[in-house]
Amino acid sequence: QVYLVESGGGVIQPGGSLRLSCEASGFTITSYGMHWVRQVPGKGLEWVAVILYDGNNKYYVDSVKGRFTISRDTSKNTVYLQMNNLRAEDTGLYYCGRDSTVTRASLGYWGQGTLVTVS
Amino acid sequence: EIIMTQSPATLSVSPGERVTLSCRASQSVTINLAWYQQKPGQPPRLLIYGASNRAIAAPARFSGSGSGTEFTLTIDGLQSEDFAIYYCQQYKEWPLTFGGGTKVEIK
Numbered sequence: 591q592v593y594l595v596e597s598g599g600g601v602i603q604p605g606g607s608l609r610l611s612c613e614a615s616g617f618t619i620t621s622y623g624m625h626w627v628r629q630v631p632g633k634g635l636e637w638v639a640v641i642l643y644d645g646n647n648k649y650y651v652d653s654v655k656g657r658f659t660i661s662r663d664t665s666k667n668t669v670y671l672q673m674n675n676l677r678a679e680d681t682g683l684y685y686c687g688r689d690s691t692v693t694r695a696s697l698g699y700w701g702q703g704t705l706v707t708v709s
Numbered sequence: 710e711i712i713m714t715q716s717p718a719t720l721s722v723s724p725g726e727r728v729t730l731s732c733r734a735s736q737s738v739t740i741n742l743a744w745y746q747q748k749p750g751q752p753p754r755l756l757i758y759g760a761s762n763r764a765i766a767a768p769a770r771f772s773g774s775g776s777g778t779e780f781t782l783t784i785d786g787l788q789s790e791d792f793a794i795y796y797c798q799q800y801k802e803w804p805l806t807f808g809g810g811t812k813v814e815i816k
Contacts, residue, residue: 625805635745635753635796637805649803652710685752693758695800696743700752 592616592699594686599704602676610671610704612686619662620645623689624669625697626660628682628706638684640695641669653679676708711735711799715808721816728784730811732797737777741801744773744782747810748793756795757782787813 598610612624626638639650639660648660659672669686683703690698712735722728732742740760745753755764757773760780770785784791792815797808 634809635747635798635807637798637807640803640805651804687752690755690758690764692762693800695741695805696755696758696798697745697753698755698764700754702752 592688594688594699594701596684596686596701596704599684599706601707601709604677604708606676606708607672607674608676608706610673610684610686610706612669612671612701614667614669614686614688617688618664619643619667619669620664623694624660624662625687625689626669626671627685627687627697627700628680629685629703630682633682636682639671643689673706676706678708681706681708710804711738711802711806713797713799713806713808715795715797715811717811718809719812719814721814722787723816724787724789726787728787728791728813730782730784730795730813732775732780732782732808734778734780734799738799738801740776741799742773742775742780743798743800744771745796745798746791746793747796753796784813 593615595613625640641660662669685703686701687697688699714733742760744757747753756767761773794810
């Protein structure tokens, strides 16, 4: 059974930093691309970042480039999102997602999310 | 980046009806298109990948079609548990992008 559990969200002032964690179980993160997707409550979905299965290739949405860094610890089967210089527009529910089994970059598994409030 | 546009924003339908949702890409994504369903308080759930392939847990009443820039999600015989928001997403290139969503509500 695949599980993704996010943590690390909270209330932070503009300009501050947070590190989100996504603990995975039921599979190894070295086999799948792992994503962060955010959603302002009541609004749509915005993809934020991915770390591919090889751990070397990472991609970001333009609005977070230079401020956010995705990384992983394979010994803990955990993916991280380091968020620096946070802005009000970074507020939202941050979901961790995993590539589906059948095709890369469609998200077949999601966590319940962790809420980040920049205020 | 590829812009995904969904229409309509809201659809009011009665249970049992056939529903068609549209998604348009600003440039060709070939068949690198997924559909998700999201209910209140829940994360999205993958329904369709590769434009027309049902995910394992997706009911057979859901079907997807299209290629290039025009895509459709059809729900044949809408059931009460299908009232939700539906998003399309392209995975042809980075950054991944989602459409704004179509809310299917009870008429």
